[in-house]
Amino acid sequence: MALLPIPAGTQPDEAQSPPAAPARRAVPLAVPVVAGASGVVAAELWAGVHLSGLAPADALLRLARRAERFTPRVSLEPPDGLLLEVRGSLHLFAGVTGLRRAVTEECRRLGLTAVLAFAPTPLAALALARAGRAHAVLEMSALVGQLAPLPLATLRWPGKICERLARCGVRTVGAALRLPRAGFARRFGTAQLAVLDALTGRSRDLRSAFRARVRFRRRRELTCELENHQVILATLAPLFAALAAFLTERQCGVVELECLLDHRHAPATRCVLRLAAPMADARRLAELLGERLERLPLPEPVRGCELRSAALVPQRPDCLHLWQPGEHGGGLSSEASGLIESLRARLGEDAIHGLAQLEGHRPEKAWGKTAPPAAAGYRAAPRRRTRSPPVMRRPLWLLPMPRSLRVRDGKPRRRGPLRLIGEPERIETGWWDGEEIARDYYTAADIHGVLLWIFREREAPHHWYLHGVFG
Amino acid sequence: MDGDPKLARLLEHPAIWRGRSAARFAVLPSGFAPLDERLPGKGWPRSGLIEILTARFGSGELQLLLPALGALTRAAGARWCVWVAPPLMPFAPALAAAGVVLDRVAVVGGARPLWAFEQVLRSGACDAALAWARRPKPSELRRLQLAAERGRTLGVLFRPWSAAREASPAVLRLGLAPLTAGACVTLLKGRSTDRGAIELTWPEHRPAPLQG
Numbered sequence: 001m002a003l004l005p006i007p008a009g010t011q012p013d014e015a016q017s018p019p020a021a022p023a024r025r026a027v028p029l030a031v032p033v034v035a036g037a038s039g040v041v042a043a044e045l046w047a048g049v050h051l052s053g054l055a056p057a058d059a060l061l062r063l064a065r066r067a068e069r070f071t072p073r074v075s076l077e078p079p080d081g082l083l084l085e086v087r088g089s090l091h092l093f094a095g096v097t098g099l100r101r102a103v104t105e106e107c108r109r110l111g112l113t114a115v116l117a118f119a120p121t122p123l124a125a126l127a128l129a130r131a132g133r134a135h136a137v138l139e140m141s142a143l144v145g146q147l148a149p150l151p152l153a154t155l156r157w158p159g160k161i162c163e164r165l166a167r168c169g170v171r172t173v174g175a176a177l178r179l180p181r182a183g184f185a186r187r188f189g190t191a192q193l194a195v196l197d198a199l200t201g202r203s204r205d206l207r208s209a210f211r212a213r214v215r216f217r218r219r220r221e222l223t224c225e226l227e228n229h230q231v232i233l234a235t236l237a238p239l240f241a242a243l244a245a246f247l248t249e250r251q252c253g254v255v256e257l258e259c260l261l262d263h264r265h266a267p268a269t270r271c272v273l274r275l276a277a278p279m280a281d282a283r284r285l286a287e288l289l290g291e292r293l294e295r296l297p298l299p300e301p302v303r304g305c306e307l308r309s310a311a312l313v314p315q316r317p318d319c320l321h322l323w324q325p326g327e328h329g330g331g332l333s334s335e336a337s338g339l340i341e342s343l344r345a346r347l348g349e350d351a352i353h354g355l356a357q358l359e360g361h362r363p364e365k366a367w368g369k370t371a372p373p374a375a376a377g378y379r380a381a382p383r384r385r386t387r388s389p390p391v392m393r394r395p396l397w398l399l400p401m402p403r404s405l406r407v408r409d410g411k412p413r414r415r416g417p418l419r420l421i422g423e424p425e426r427i428e429t430g431w432w433d434g435e436e437i438a439r440d441y442y443t444a445a446d447i448h449g450v451l452l453w454i455f456r457e458r459e460a461p462h463h464w465y466l467h468g469v470f471g
Numbered sequence: 472m473d474g475d476p477k478l479a480r481l482l483e484h485p486a487i488w489r490g491r492s493a494a495r496f497a498v499l500p501s502g503f504a505p506l507d508e509r510l511p512g513k514g515w516p517r518s519g520l521i522e523i524l525t526a527r528f529g530s531g532e533l534q535l536l537l538p539a540l541g542a543l544t545r546a547a548g549a550r551w552c553v554w555v556a557p558p559l560m561p562f563a564p565a566l567a568a569a570g571v572v573l574d575r576v577a578v579v580g581g582a583r584p585l586w587a588f589e590q591v592l593r594s595g596a597c598d599a600a601l602a603w604a605r606r607p608k609p610s611e612l613r614r615l616q617l618a619a620e621r622g623r624t625l626g627v628l629f630r631p632w633s634a635a636r637e638a639s640p641a642v643l644r645l646g647l648a649p650l651t652a653g654a655c656v657t658l659l660k661g662r663s664t665d666r667g668a669i670e671l672t673w674p675e676h677r678p679a680p681l682q683g
Contacts (some may be wrong), residue, residue, distance in 0.1 A: 335596035336551065342590050343579060351580045351587075352553075355563040355573050367563035372577050373551055394565035396533045397558075449649035450529045468562060471533035 045090065045138065048125030049082040049103065050115045052132070059112055065212045066106045070099065075122070075207040081129070083122045083207060096136045119143060122207055123199045127154040127173070140201055147199065148174025155195055161188050173199070216246050216254070216309040225264070225301035232261070232302055233290045239307040244282030247315070253278030256310035259289055263300035271296055274349070276372070277337035278313040284338070291345035340372050361429045362437055363398060363467060392425050393443070395453040395468030402465035405454060412454060412464035416447035428458065443470070485518070485623075499625070502538025503671050511643070511661045515539050518623040519642040520592075520616040524659070526632040528558060530647050531654040534673050536601070536627060541570030543598040543625075550624075553577045553591045555602040556584035585611055592618035592626045599625040609638065616640045635659055 049067075051059060063082055067074050070093070073085035086099055093099040100116055107114040117128035118136035124143055128135050131150045137143050150173045152162055165188065170176050176184070177196060185193040197203040218239050226232050236259070247253060255278050261269040271292050279285060343351040354370040405412040412418045424440040438458040445451055453468030481487075485497055498514030500507055507513045515521065523532045544552055552575055554561055560578070567573055575598075579587045588602040592615060600619075607615075607628070619626035628641070635646060639660065646657040653672040 335594050339590060339594035339596045342594075343587060347580060347582055347587065352577055353580075355561065355566070355576050355578060357563045357567050357573060363562070363564075367560075369578075373574055394562055394568060396537075396562055396565045396569075397529065398560055398562040400560065445651070448527055448530075449651065450527050451531075451649075452529070469529035469559065471529050471531065 043087070044085055044120060045087040045118055046120070046122040046125040047084040047086050047099065047103065048117050048119065048122065048127075048129040049084070049107070050117075050126065050129035050132075051080040051082075051107075051112050052115055053113045055080060055112055059110060062110055063107065063112065063114075064210045066110070067103070068210075068212055070103065072209075073207075074210040076210050077126060081126050083126065085122075086118075096138070100134075100136075119146075121199060121201045122205050123155075123195065124201075127199065130154040130156075144174075144177065144200055148172060148177070150174075152176060155199070157192055157195070161192060164188065214250065214252075214312055216243055216307065216312075218242050219304065219306040221304045222302065225303055227298065227301045229290075229294050229296075232305065233286065233293060236286065236289070236305055236307065239305070240282045240286045243285070243307060243309070244280075247280040247282070247312070250312060251280075251315055252312035253280040253315035254285070254309045255279075255313055257285060257289065258308045258310070259293070260306040260308070261298065261302045262304040262306070263298075264303055266299040269296060269298060269302075273345075275337075276340040276344070278315050279337075279341075280315045284341075288341050288345045291342075336373070361427055362435070363394075363427070365430075367398070395451075396471035397469040399467055399469075402455070402467045405464040405466055407464055412444070412456075414446055414452065414466060418444040418446055418452065418454065420444050421451075424456075426458075427455075439465075441467070499539050499543065501535070502542070502674075503535075505669050506535075506656060506671060509658060509667075509669055515625060516642055517625060518620055520612070520619045520626040520628060520640070521643040522628045522630055522634070522639055522641040522645070524630050524632050524635050524644065524646045526648065530649040531673070532629055532647050535645075535647060535654065535656070535671070537566075537569045537571065538674075539625075540599060541572075544572040544575040545570065546598075549575050550598040551575050551577050551596055553579060553597045553600045555579045555588045555591055555600060556581045557601070558603055585615070588626070588628075589615055589618045591622075592624045593622045595622040595624070597622065597624045599627065601627045601629070603629045605631065609640070613640045616642070 047070075049063070051063075060076060060078060060080065060082060064074050064076055067082060067084055071084050071086050071089045075083040075085075077083055084103075086093075090096065090099060093102050096118055100118075103116055104114065115129045115132050115134055117125050117134055118138065119125035119128055120137065120140050120143055124137070124147055127147065127150055128137070131154045133146075133150070135146055137146045152165060152171060152173060155173065165171070165176065170179065173196075177200065181193060184196075194203065198205040220235065220239055222235060226235065243254075255275050257273045257275075259271040259273070261271070263269070271289065273285070273289050273292055275288075340352055352372045354373050356368045356370045358366055358368050360366050405414055405418075407413065408417075421443045424442050426440050428438040430436045439455040440458060441453060441455045443451060444454050451470035452466055453470065454464060454466050457463050457465070483497065497517035498510070498512040499517055500514045501510065523535070525532050540552055543549060549572070552571070554576070556579065561576075563573055566576065579591065584602055585604060585607060588600060588604075589611075591597055591600045607630075612628075615626060615628065618624075632646065635644075641660065644658075644660040646659055648655045648657075650670065653670060656669045656671055658666050658669075
């Protein structure tokens with residue numbers, strides 16, 4: 001899933017709708033809730049969380065993960081800030097007060113002390129929180145008034161700039177906002193002006209969204225030591241059941257699955273399953289892992305097992321065709337990737353490959369191996385003809401290396417004399433990469449009528465080689 | 472009732488069995504008119520195992536199949552055409568020149584070819600699968616035949632000529648011997664076919680003239 005920046009400012013869908021009627025906000029004023037005179041509710045409301053005091057390094061990430069339950073739009077402001085866009089979820093948490101209580105509760109559970117402020121722009125919410133003012137500014141018109149008394153340090157500008165501003169007598173956000181824009185940009189930099197614009201909502205503030213990395217990881221300790229592969233696979237069954245539930249819940253599949261088998265002394269045995277396409281079918285995954293496990297030598301009996309997934313991949317459910325593949329143009333769906341998986345599980349990663357034609361006159365370099373053909377998304381053969389203009393006749397089989405032929409009376413032999421057919425084709429190329437060839441290729445028939453593709457080197461001593469079979 | 476083409480097409484479904492047509496099954500034109508005349512159903516079967524017996528590797532057995540393979544891979548919604556443990560590497564430019572769409576071609580590596588062949592046939596992911604085997608057991612052949620029926624795949628097994636005397640569950644067996652510009656095909660087994668040799672000529676039997 002791509003991480004899209006969250007635009008602050010108006011949302012397109014909400015911009016079209018008429019301004020909402022001022023809602024009756026009966027908020028117990030434990031903290032000041034500031035509403036402007038206009039009564040127009042801003043399109044966005046950001047909650048800025050500032051972690052004060054000593055917070056462990058990963059506290060912010062843990063908090064961000066927990067905060068995803070308040071809103072899908074969570075953004076990190078390292079090292080100590082977190083932003084949540086909560087306009088859409090306010091009503092679910094009984095307004096600002098309820099949300100404040102819920103977020104504070106989350107922080108308390110993680111052992112963090114935090115200041116929480118609400119404002120229509122992300123930077124303003126953060127600045128208020130950094131200043132330790134747990135305000136809730138709900139409307140755009142009230143924003144500047146609330147920001148004005150904040151010290152400039154809350155914007156975290158470079159120290160040099162803050163010093164220069166202080167020398168001019170500018171120590172608060174309000175004073176900075178009162179300076180003429182052009183002069184401010186010239187003397188203190190356009191970046192700082194952009195921050196002020198973002199602070200007051202004059203320009204849009206793009207935030208990258210935080211997405212928690214979700215992975216499956218489950219352990220099972222065994223009460224006895226196991227050696228039999230079948231039994232080990234059976235003990236993995238509950239883990240696979242959990243994996244199935246996990247994947248179904250998230251509508252995701254895995255492309256990589258790792259199984260760790262613990263031993264008493266030896267290091268844990270790893271078994272990694274890599275798949276051609278995302279798969280969510282835990283029973284099939286168990287089958288494939290079973291194939292892998294069977295070929296895996298175990299140094300010692302197994303005492304515990306663990307199943308881990310790599311990053312999850314969104315799973316698109318298979319579209320079932322009316323016709324099965326092969327009937328009246330019924331196409332491929334999941335059969336192809338299933339086949340690749342089974343072959344790879346038993347025969348190894350390079351069990352199956354595709355073929356491609358490459359540009360080049362040297363027969364050895366005219367073809368290449370590719371990844372197996374695309375499983376899905378293939379509808380019809382391309383209309384264009386791939387047949388290049390006058391193709392010389394090529395054999396259907398190519399030997400991996402040209403095989404030397406015996407010669408008698410100047411004629412090549414292979415289980416008897418070879419009869420040359422037609423004119424030779426000269427292939428003389430490749431001087432630029434050190435693998436130069438200079439050959440005259442002939443079609444030849446052996447005494448049984450099998451057609452061969454043979455060549456004679458142009459360089460002395462003019463050896464004959466077999467290079468292909470016409471088949 | 473038989474005049475309606477739509478209905479006729481529906482009734483061609485292999486799962487529909489009609490009393491008065493015992494031997495109706497989907498076929499694929501072989502590309503050789505004299506051969507089509509003699510093959511049961513006027514073409515290669517779309518599903519099932521066939522055997523091609525040759526005295527020597529390279530007697531023209533691929534030439535015989537290429538028109539059909541090309542047509543299969545060019546069709547809309549084509550499935551794969553898989554080569555299981557070929558004795559040499561199929562040469563991509565020659566296949567492309569023969570009209571085979573390389574996008575639909577896959578090659579499966581060498582270890583345990585018969586097991587891989589059965590998986591390929593059974594998977595339903597392939598229109599055609601080719602394999603080479605020296606001495607498959609009759610039970611293995613039976614499994615292959617059932618797998619090909621199940622996956623609706625044309626399975627082609629290339630075997631040495633000496634296997635002609637053995638019984639086989641394949642739906643069709645042909646013997647092939649090279650001629651100067653073609654091959655002599657002998658039908659060894661097939662539903663409702665008369666035996667006998669057919670002489671075929673390859674479409675491009677002559678080597679192309681030298682360029683320039």
